[in-house]
Amino acid sequence: MARYTGPKSRIARKFGEGIFGADKVLSKKNYPPGQHGNNRRRKTSEYGIMLAEKQKAKYTYGVLERQFRNMFEKAASANGITGELLLQGLEARLDNVVFRLGIAPTRAAARQLVGHKHITVDGKVVNIPSYSVKPGQIVGVRERSKSLEVIAASLAGFNHSKYPWLEWDESIKAGKMLHKPERADIPENIKEHLIVELYSK
Numbered sequence: 001m002a003r004y005t006g007p008k009s010r011i012a013r014k015f016g017e018g019i020f021g022a023d024k025v026l027s028k029k030n031y032p033p034g035q036h037g038n039n040r041r042r043k044t045s046e047y048g049i050m051l052a053e054k055q056k057a058k059y060t061y062g063v064l065e066r067q068f069r070n071m072f073e074k075a076a077s078a079n080g081i082t083g084e085l086l087l088q089g090l091e092a093r094l095d096n097v098v099f100r101l102g103i104a105p106t107r108a109a110a111r112q113l114v115g116h117k118h119i120t121v122d123g124k125v126v127n128i129p130s131y132s133v134k135p136g137q138i139v140g141v142r143e144r145s146k147s148l149e150v151i152a153a154s155l156a157g158f159n160h161s162k163y164p165w166l167e168w169d170e171s172i173k174a175g176k177m178l179h180k181p182e183r184a185d186i187p188e189n190i191k192e193h194l195i196v197e198l199y200s201k
Contacts, residue, residue, distance in 0.1 A: 050198035057190050061090045062107050067130060072199050081183075083192030088180045094119065095129035097139050100166055101175040102158030103151055118145035120174075133177050140174030162187075 044052070058068050075085035090096065095111040098119055104110035111129045113119055119126060120140045121133065133139060141151055151173075160168040165181040168174075 050194045053191050053194040054198055057195060060188055061096060062111060083196045084183045087183065087186055087192055091181050091186060092132045093129065094126060094131040094133055097133045097177065100163050101139060101168060102155050102160060103141060105154045109150065118142050135177050135179045138174050138176045140172060146173050
């Protein structure tokens with residue numbers, strides 16, 4: 001499966017929530033897409049519920065199946081709560097950190113900024129969106145990219161206190177990951193225990 005590039009509102013309607021951010025279409029069409037979307041009364045199976053939760057997490061963070069599976073296996077082999085470790089791994093992705101720091105308005109835009117070499121980690125350009133940022137590392141905007149309109153517009157009025165595991169320094173347009181986020185601090189509406197159950201079958 002290639003990365004999804006279709007209508008984001010379609011995915012939002014599929015899961016009944018704005019997983020790509022605020023989605024106005026949900027206020028008008030809060031039912032699944034398709035010809036029979038508003039008439040579906042079929043009960044979803046237990047497996048279907050777990051699969052949908054995994055799909056939602058993949059779409060939210062923009063991760064493909066193989067990457068997602070590898071992240072799960074890494075979380076499962078580490079000490080701690082597997083579901084929480086999985087979410088921490090997703091939150092530590094460079095494209096996600098760039099998004100959380102307010103450098104980009106969406107994760108897709110953050111992935112593009114990283115891929116086009118506008119982002120640095122500890123002063124060095126990193127163009128791999130899946131790069132895992134470690135506590136103590138500094139993620140910033142490349143010097144010649146600080147005047148980019150998309151970055152300036154995204155940072156304007158952004159509330160950096162929303163994410164207590166990150167610290168932003170406006171003077172140098174860079175942020176530091178202080179520590180891995182606690183589950184309670186991650187705002188995404190994902191039931192990670194269902195994903196763990198799915199992969200454990």
